[in-house]
Amino acid sequence: MASILISSSEKYSGKSSLCIGIGTILKDKGYSIGYMKPVGNMLVDVNGVLSDEDAEQARKVFDLKDDIKNITPILLTDNLVEDALAGVEKHLDKTILDAYGEISRDKDVVLLEGTGGIGGGAIYGLSDPQVASIVGTKILLVARYESIHAVDRILSDIELIHDPDMFAGVILNEVDEGQLEYVCELLVPFLENKGVKVLGVLPKDTTLRSVPISEIVEDLHAEVLAGSENLDVLVDHYLVGAMEVNSAIKYFRRTPNSVVITGGDRSDIQMAAIEARVKCLVLTGNLQPSAAVLGSADEAQIPVILVRGDTMSTIERMERLIGRARFRREHKLGRIVELINDNVDLKELMSLIGL
Structure with a gap:
């Protein structure tokens, strides 16, 4: 069974869009898809049950039948924060591993979505690298490119991944059209010379923002x-x-x-x-x-x-x-799939996932 954890440098980098898009492409190729957001940080009420907004979106797009408690086994509630600060042992790693076992059953690939910011959840021992270590998967980093400072964030984020073999690569997202040549001809070679595999460069697209x-x-x-x-x-x-x-x-x-x-x-x-x-x-x-x-x-x-x-x-x-690709309309899903197909090395990505 193959898997990947899709993480991000910061909130609203496009992590959820890439997760949904990649999952849709793999599903269209005939793979059975499992999805988890192990640590839910965008809490919403769904028919009286607490869930995560990103997880709910994925559940609808992928038509998932898994128990919502396995899709998002940990919810960042005030009680969890207080317990973490008080040093109460919650055995959260076992909770995630058990849920992952249920989600991955009879699946070809499981996509795990990070919390938004690669270090988010560290207070509970559940940063994205820690979660990836628990379930034994690699991390794909999504970074929104608005200036050269994005490169600083990427290199700093990689430092948080203690095992170099855990890092699959990075996708640069939302690059302005006027900066595409600069990014592709200068920044991508710079990152690859640093040992950072760049799997794709996606242009900014108003369809997804609107x-x-x-x-x-x-x-x-x-x-x-x-x-x-x-x-x-x-x-x-x-x-x-x-x-x-x-x-x-x-x-x-x-x-x-x-x-x-x-x-x-x-x-x-x-x-x-x-x-x-x-x-x-x-x-x-x-x-x-x-x-x-x-x-x-x-x-x-x-x-x-x-x-x-x-x-x-x-x-x-x-x-x-605004700026988050909530897929309530079919044209948004079609557009992110098109952007990924046109701008991401899918063959390499599938190999890294384990497909």
Whole structure:
């Protein structure tokens, strides 16, 4: 039985997307797929049962029938944190190994997803390298490339893997089109000269980053005040309207396909956003905007949604939503599969997995 643990340099590197994409490709090739996220850190309630958001996505995409408690055997709850700090022995390694045994039964390959940040979970003895050691698998590292600092992170992350044979290689993700030549011609050879196998370089893709406004409404439990006929419009960036109004319009126009988050009492920023033709306005603090703002938004066909939370908590939710490839729509899954097929050395990757 083959396996791989897909880890990442930091949160939102594209680890979940790569995991889903690789699994889909292998499933299409006829392999039976098992999936685990051994340590769940993005907790969600599923019909009264605590689970992990990434694991739930994989469970639906792969149509998994395994017990949810085996798919994500460890959940990072407050109680687990307190027990770890108090030195309570929980035998978590045995819990993971037992779950892995169940998940791997009658499977050709098991994909294990890390927590987001290769060292995450170390306080419990469950960092990605520690989990890989427990189940006896290799680590594939996914690193989002936004600047040369990504190389520093990659080299530092590799230092955390105590066994060099455990490290399968790295995939560089979300590389801007203007940096692709630089990355492929300079950075990839540099890393390979350091003994780092680069299995793929994936360009940034707006299809994977984008979400419909309706999904934002659902995720933020928001009230739609205007523009309800345009909730299917896609957005792939969020901007925070906290500046002077004179600077706002230019700022908003520089980034198309954006949603603007601002306080419900900032009518000046709201009108600037509407004039700049942003895709959506998210108003925080449960403060109703003026009739003039709603009238202008309706005329411009720009959705305006109202949330109860403050601006900072809304930004945190938006960070989890925009830029993460949640595969609620078939075109996203098809796109990540296409990107992997075109830009990853699948033959080498399958060999490293053990297929």
